[in-house]
Amino acid sequence: MFEEKDKKDKDNENFDDIETDIGSNLDTNNDEIDEDNKVYEIKPTILETITDNISPIKIEDEMKVSFLDYSMSVIVSRALPDVRDGLKPVHRRILYTMAELGITSGTSYKKSARIVGDVLGKYHPHGDASVYESMVRMAQPFSLRYPLVDGHGNFGSIDGDEAAAMRYTEARLSKISNKMIEGLKKNTVNFRPNYDASEVEPEVLPAKFPNLLVSGVSGIAVGMMTKIPPHNLAEIINSFIIFAKNPEIDINDLIATLPGPDFPTGATIYGKKGINQAYLTGKGSFLIRAKAKIEYLNSGRSRIVFYEIPYEVKKPSIIEKVAFLVRNKKILGIKDVRDESTRHGIRVVFDVKKGFSPEILLNKLYHSTDLQVSYSVNMLALVKGVPKLMNLVQIFSHYLEHQKEINLRSLNFDLEKASEKLNVLLGIKVAIENIDKVIEIIKSSKSDQIAQEKLANTFNLNPGQTKAIIDMRLGRLTSLAIEKLITEVDELKIEISEIKSIIESPKKLIELIINQHKSVAEQFGDQRRSVIVPEINHLDEEDLITDEVVIISLTQNNYVKRINLDEYRLQNRGGFGASTSSLYKDDELKSLCITNTLSDLLIISSNAKIFKLRSHQIPDSSKQGKGIPFLNLLRLQKDENISNLIAWNQEYKNHWLITVSAFGNIKKTELSAFRNIPKNGKIALKMVENDYLVSAFIVPDDPNIDIIIASSQGLVNRWPIKLLRNSGRASIGVKAINLEKGHKIIGACFTHGNDFVFSLSKNGFGKKTPVEEYRVTGRATKGLMSIDSSKAGDLIFVSTIKEGQEAIIITKRGFAIRIDLDTAPVISRKTKGVKLIKLKEGDEITSVSLIKKTVNDSQTNESES
Known part of the structure; x- marks a missing residue:
């Protein structure tokens, strides 16, 4: 009761304060005011003061400028991949964050929520759902031909089931992702400030394989879209090596070295002409058809079994579509539909009624459902921040330049480190050869700085060498250590010579890039999953x-x-x-x-x-x-x-x-x-x-x-x-x-x-x-x-x-x-x-x-x- 009274008194006090504030903005003309005829002077409010600084502008002009800013943000920062590493910003930030957290393929898994939280807080100030969904997709073997994230837990299914909440799942980088971040700490790429300049993030990842073509990508920006199909790693690397050896190769000859896309879900690709057109111009289309077999039963009946389905098609949507067609008598002859898929593979079964031809029904299913889909290619990616439609040669060309740059920067980094080490070792070698004199100088010096100055003047050494001598352990004076030192100096000289020869020789640099990619192909290459048929036989039902x-x-x-x-x-x-x-x-x-x-x-x-x-x-x-x-x-x-x-x-x-x-x-x-x-x-x-x-x-x-x-x-x-x-x-x-x-x-x-x-x-x-x-x-x-x-x-x-x-x-x-x-x-x-x-x-x-x-x-x- 007393608490309620106190609350009312407090509210009255607040109200009195408001009245006082309002009154302070009012001024009367006379000291004594007639209560019946009060005249107030109203002073300008804060809102009125702000309004005075507003300039009128045409809404159509503001719309143009604002929409252009929005469009550029979506194009550059959200929807399109970089031609060099094939990643959109959100994917790049996820991989970099995991690398920074040390969650590589050889470490234990870490909670997805922790990863998503770091990505959001440091680099990607957008919705957590979008970041988690992007990470989930990189972990799905039916979405990426070679998953970049190794997921632990429920990361969704080909049936369209959603992944478990991020607080339940765990993740780490996959083995092939190590090649995406390899050399990141060797100053191979440029870094830029994050959204609030509190952190730095890489502009692009080193990416030691052509990820744009290997993983593929799809994205819708403003006024443009990209859609690049995934490919077989070994085939792409083989084609790239041929290009790297001869960048002037005719595009048609290069296209002949690449069979075509290779989807994680397998299926059959029809239309080599459309594939070649995409490689030639950046645009093209082809058909993807589910793989099927017809099983004949002893009872005289038959069934159609689909065991591979087109890329990005969900099984439940196929079954629902067929059920709809059967209910509406658009397709006759299907008795039952079952999904007998297991973790070992897909098996969607259509039981055929007696009297109906399974071959004709199969043809109808292809033409009436997503068991056959058209895939349109639009090879659009960012080149120096500008969206560009590219053919196969142009993509390889930009990727090759990226590989040259990161390898040169890596070699220069290694050269600098090797030179620094050789410099130190040579100084230590001088000290060992003159050990008595060195000891005498050090003993007679009052401080390390004085000792370093005397050593520098006596033996013509630089600061790095003198510091190493001062810090040297006495164990380095053993005969075995001296021999090891001499050997190490010789090896470093050879290493530095080799690095310089590669830096100075474009031919050797290309050979290095080729050998790196051969190693990736040997380590991660596998057999093609999708079968390519040059052209589809457009059979009418009656052709069967x-x-x-x-x-x-x-x-x-x-x-x-x-x-x-x-x-x-x-x-x-x-x-x-x-x-x-x-x-x-x-x-x-x-x-x-x-x-x-x-x-x-x-x-x-x-x-x-x-x-x-x-x-x-x-x-x-x-x-x-x-x-x-x-x-x-x-x-x-x-x-x-x-x-x-x-x-x-x-x-x-x-x-x-x-x-x-x-x-x-x-x-x-x-x-x-x-x-x-x-x-x-x-x-x-x-x-x-x-x-x-x-x-x-x-x-x-x-x-x-x-x-x-x-x-x-x-x-x-x-x-x-x-x-x-x-x-x-x-x-x-x-x-x-x-x-x-x-x-x-x-x-x-x-x-x-x-x-x-x-x-x-x-x-x-x-x-x-x-x-x-x-x-x-x-x-x-x-x-x-x-x-x-x-x-x-x-x-x-x-x-x-x-x-x-x-x-x-x-x-x-x-x-x-x-x-x-x-x-x-x-x-x-x-x-x-x-x-x-x-x-x-x-x-x-x-x-x-x-x-x-x-x-x-x-x-x-x-x-x-």
């Missing part, structure tokens, strides 16, 4: 598909599959046929279509809408396969069924599409109207209520052909096509035949007048009849009897045929028989025909497809069970 005759099978419930024609072997007529499909409950076969894998397939729905697919897009299957729903391939509406499948020949030019409905309407439309069909289909025929499409076929532009229309009761109407006018896609058409009540159209075809009419009933009775027996009548007439339906059953199929054709007859229970129609008897129009297939009780014909007879057909009977 064999063009062969296939059967497209459709069921009543819209399940579809693709079967090789050889699955249906030729049989004698009159058999039960072979089991052709394993159907779902309450489903039955509806129709077959004979086509080629590389042909288009026109798919016509019950709503008279046309879709188009390539035949190979329908999954391959066996006769016993159930197939997949058409809904997986097409954008069908609810309750929309597939009625017809038509093989589209690309050679069709002046052709027409004939569509016929169950109620007897027929229409002729130019086939060219259906060349470009959107994914949601195109209307082919306008339908009246409860009507549906029963037949569709393609005819040539020939006025001499006749149309044949057949009803379920066995009536056939033949009339000239010229009686059918051309119609638009959305029209209803005209009447094709005069149907009796309860009858419907079951099919239609066309004839040139020299064919046979092949008729088949639901109960398996069929025949072929000369077309001449069907006289030409007018359109919309009743037609002539084609088969005795009272005995053979309702007519199910009618088509014109020529010699050399076969028929595949399908029943609703999934049995099929393939017969040679040349063996079928020629019978007159009014008969019921002969039994072409035996039907089991409750079974009936649902579909017939005609094909041309092949050379290798054999009369082999299949199982009839």
